[in-house]
Amino acid sequence: MAVEMGIQDLDVYGDSQLVISQLLGEYEVKKEDLIPYHKHASRLLDKFDIVRLSHVLRSANKMANALAGIAATLALGAEETIRSFDKLWSRCLEDEEAAKTIEEFHSGIYGAHQSGSKLHERIKRMGYYWPSMVQDCMEFVKKCEACQFHANFIHQPPEPLHPNVTSLPFEGWGLDVFGPITPKSSGVHAYTLAATDYFSKWAEAIPLREVEKRKCCRFHSHISSIGMEYLKESTTYKNATHSTPYALVYGVEAVLPLKLQIPSLRIAIQEGLTSDENDKLRLAELEALDEKILQAQQKLQCYQARMSHAFIKKVQPCSFQVGDMVLAVSRPIITSRKTGSKFTSKWDGRYVVREVYTNGAYEIVDA
Known part of the structure; x- marks a missing residue:
């Protein structure tokens, strides 16, 4: 030069x-x-x-070495072979030859549908080279239809956490169905319908033989009249509110049967009170309930903020637009129960996004 x-x-x-x-x-x-x-x-x-x-x-002299390497790479068009750092000679391929080589090594007769990095290493070991082989291998694997249908489940959440904010007990409930449960219970029940109050964390549940709309609606009247069958859960201290669900509902801690057998200080004091004095004490506890609920609300908001901050660290943003072609995950409700062999497709499709809603919700139709 x-x-x-x-x-x-x-x-x-x-x-x-x-x-x-x-x-x-x-x-x-x-x-x-x-x-x-x-x-x-x-x-x-x-x-x-x-x-x-x-x-x-x-x-x-690092800069000169880097420039010399770039110059050697740009000069490949004039040479048919190149020598790598491990002193192995590789044949330089044109665009058409490179595309055919990638397809054959990835999905041909001897192809194993390897990842982009492994595919690049395999082609390199076979003695082929072109300047953009790493990027070309990555892009080809991303567009391989068979690899998409058998790809691993995506565990990273695509959207940030959206906590449900409630200010009073029983203002909002979360419902969920568990099942089918095998073997069935003695009453031939195979499902469990559970409800949890978003604020106090009060929990209710009923067994079901079949998941039907009328039974779920009937459950609403069941949770409106809180019973004592879930006293164990309602007297459990919750870190989110720094209180028990029972105390946030009634303004006082529950009196467990053991406290009647072995009287505590509270029971000993209340046994010596008259009916009028006990009524005044109860009214004072109810008057303090609003303050207790306000404190629990502040604790709950701080707890949700910490949970959201930890959740956002794992988020891998992914969004789609109307008209995008997508695949839907194909797995049972109970993920520990296998429904097919390891060669069964993990994704269903193809689908087209017809409507985009908020918080990562989409309406999809068959393509």
């Missing part, structure tokens, strides 16, 4: 002290495979009027 530019005064810097000394004539070239290179370099140097050869440390 310097010869073509007509430069006559040239400064040459090299990080190999042996090569610089050999070009200066201080050392003799003994290796036979280096003699042709030495002669060619000497002929090039003779074309300049003034040449100064200097040795620099390798740590100060």
